[in-house]
Amino acid sequence: MIVNAQQTSEPRTYVDRILEQWHEDEGVEALVQGAQRLTRGEARQRLFGLGQALRRQGLEPGDGVGLFLANRVDSVLVQLAVHLIGCRVVFLPPEPGPGELAALVEQSRARAVITDPLFADRAADAAGRSVHAPVLLSLGPCEEQCADLLALEAECPTVRPDGIPAPAADEPVTVLYTGGTLGRPKLAAHSHRLYDTLMGVAEDTPQDSRTNFFPTMAPGTDRVLVSTLLTHGSGHLTSIQALVIGAPLVVLPEFEPGAALKVLREERITATMFVPPMLYALLDHPECVPGALPELRRVVVGGAASSPSRLQQTVDVLGPVLSQGYGQSEALGIAAFGADDLASEGARRPELWRSCGRAITDTQIEIRGDDSTVALPVRQVGEVCVRGETVMLGYYEDPERTAEAMHDGWLRTGDMGYLDDEGYLYLVDRAKDIIVTGSTSDNVYSRVLEDFLLTLPGVRNAAALGVPDEEFGEAVQIFLATAEGTDVDPDAVGAAVTAELGDLYTPRKTILLDQLPTTKVGKVDKKALRAAWVS
Template sequence: MTRAWPKSMPPSLDYPDAGIDRLLAGAARSFSDRIAVRDGEETLTFAELYDHVLRVAGGLRERGIVPGDVVAMHMPNSLWYVVAYYGAICAGATVAPVNPAQPACALTEQLQDVGAGAVVTHPACAAALAGVDVPGVRFVVCVSGTAAAPAPASPPPASPPPAHQETVPFAELLAAAPLTGYATDPEQVAHFQLTGGTTGRSKAVRVLHRNAVAAVLQAACLRSATLPEQDAEGGVFLRPVPDALNAYALPVGEGATIAVAPLFHGMGLITQSVNIVLGQTTVMVAGFQPDAFLADVERHGVTAITGSPAMYYALLASPALDKHDYSRVLMAVSGAAPIDTKALSRLAEVFPNALVCEGYGLTEASMGLAGAPPNPTVATPVGSVGIAVFDTRIEIRSPDTHTVLGVGETGEVWASGPQVADGYHGQPELTAEQFADGWLRTGDMGRLDEHGHLFLVGRAKDMIIYKGYNVYPQPLEEILCSHPVVAQAAVVGAPSANAGEIPAAFVVLRPGVEEADELADELMEYVAERVAPYQKVRDLRVVDFLPLTPTGKILKSALRDQLTEDAATAH
């Protein structure tokens, strides 16, 4: 237990020996008449959601889906995504959420890699799926459009499905008799969480039911000052710890959140289950529009916001930022990538009643490893991503020798805990490399202070070696973002014949700032005044935007490729 652990909370949770479906079963009994999901004018209460889920599970079983089969989710966020995900889970299947916007070649690879036997899709992306011939896929289910995910008025012509595939309307699954007497195995894979592919071909991470349950309960209990229990029928519910509650803790069975993170991403998928066990209403929206999002925060009485830095930067730049009431927001958590502390300070002003903080995790840990608790013994310092969550150990080790380093020393972040996944599907060598002796090598570089607060300095692969010196990009990005004209910044290594690599920055200016010829020099001098000589930014480019992955991470490989191409052209 760290010295900063929240007051009156135990350091460990009693995790139920249950599958992730038991979280929904408990919520259906605890919050039966509360709205669980809202999608435009369509709503489902927790009881209705569970009934729909069991019907879908029954319909999948009728069509030959048995425990251990893989059902892929190939669609945008909507009310039906939640129903389909839990329906497949209750049928005993393993879910494979895939990015619906990816090209057919990448989709084919992913469906083959996970061994998909069925796919649930949506009218907006079904045409692309129809041309994908994966022999193991026996049938395709198509959901209907909703307000959050409307069906196209004129859908593109689809190729005829392969002869071995049947097309099934989702309505047929919903018309099936509810599945009863099922039991999910905590040791079975709940879902294959596909990595973002920022460093190459994506990998399917094996998230077991017990990993997912642990990840959900770690986040939910830390945010709401509660402990998990099971009812007489095995459903999981949360019991408040009165002495641990404070103004920032999320109340159970109240409030709402808006689903912005895509549900094919680990943060979006696990957070959806966090919302369920907390009894929060999830509001589905048609894509992310900053102005509309801010209006929805007020209209729906949103109490918790979770998203990537890209989302928060867009909110801060919105002209509607000062037009709405955000007093009900109790928590705003940024994850998936680093966010600068100046942006966090501005967000704290926008959401005055909220705990505004970063969380830290990765796909291989189901979702989270560290976060800022709402009622800490020692306040979370600026620039920290928080402390290790329940039952989680974080160590800083030498990247070369893997020896544990001391307080304040920078090295690679290693972690262990019940949420750490089972490895990579079908890749034993890579699993052995990343998951070693019960520990996960995160690939992130960071340090711990004397209270257990974790500070990150960047990815190991993003470290820049300038004339033999290690230069970490994140501190340089933080300094750049502290300048009043800078909205976002990314620092990468540019090839150099004399130095090996030099720190090069890409900068997005704040709205209304006109670029001047001397601005690049001014920003580089601004950094130079605040760092050691070997850490100085030696090339800086002002750009209109930074390339992002679908989940909001800066695609630094694209920036490095641009610098490499420019260097080759120059010679």
């Protein structure tokens, strides 16, 4: 007899809940990626086998495990397996360059790094720089010197690993990368409170339209597509919310509008999440016409600023399916706007198309001034501060920056905005210097880019801005103050950035100046740069 939930009085984890679902109707599909289709029973056995294989590598509860994974079914299972054996998930997204990735592995104290074969060379380089000498495992054979985790799984019994204690209330179980500097990344650490909240949402009926991003997901009726990266907050939450209620999860390996339309149609997808450039590309595809996706009931858009006209176009083409969500790595759920609310309220108040909704259930939002302690009046712009169960514990192993970001349970998001008299939140700018760009709306962290630019010959000072871009929302533009008598080649600078930090960081435009404007306290005045140089 297979035990699916721990037979003790210990708290039930979200993995227990998923296993309870997978124990019922074992022939029902659970995970799908193209021709790979796993039933609930098969997924459960794979999960147990992966958990056993990881334990055989010497991993113990509380150990950190870095996940450098592409979108695939095996990636979903291995993330669950890490939590199943009581280890800490450390998501390693593909954006960071070699130096930042190595610092991320080091600071997270990862005892193992599990990589997709596509990323094996980068994973091996990062692991090799860590003093912790993490074990390197691959999801399949690869040329690097790492063990094939899938081959190890095949040799293990498909029974649940035993002797795993429940995580403590404030134990970090999931860590997400959220930028930083080349040598000191920021790692947002979350406890099981986040997953307890998701379980409560899934099991709470009737559901409030602002409770979560998929307010109508229900077992037996929904099929969910995850199209954003599984190692980002959006992809992680999409997959967990689907699995907790027993909905089949379809994984899109890589976003391309034609392929996405085909999967949405053929897999009869009812709910999914897109970042704005994905949604726009889908709308621009010639086959995306009214009636093309009759099964689709919910499309969540989030992760970056959205165009109100494009949101209205979505409703015109796909029907009243659109929901909006606002969150960040430090608080994976802050505000939401349900499709029903958007359809009805948006007609009454057109300005709501610029809103990101109201606070989700059990979450508080305040707009605060410069001292970050006093709430500002309605419609006055200040920093968005939030408190609730989806807020991080803090930055992992970083009490100094945790103290800067959090006070009395309130998180300073770094985003600037205001609330209207009905509690709708409007974002107007980012205090944090994050540029959201690329076909999948990935993050370019200005500080990381600026730190690298300052290592280049002839560069005295540097600033990076996100400038409007019709295709990707924002593009990277850099400003360099060059040393007198030096000849800095913008093309060479761009090539150096690409080589060290990756294509996402490649500047669209480079402006050379004698000096950068500064504020009264000596910081680079990016507002002045934007006003003078960004049209």
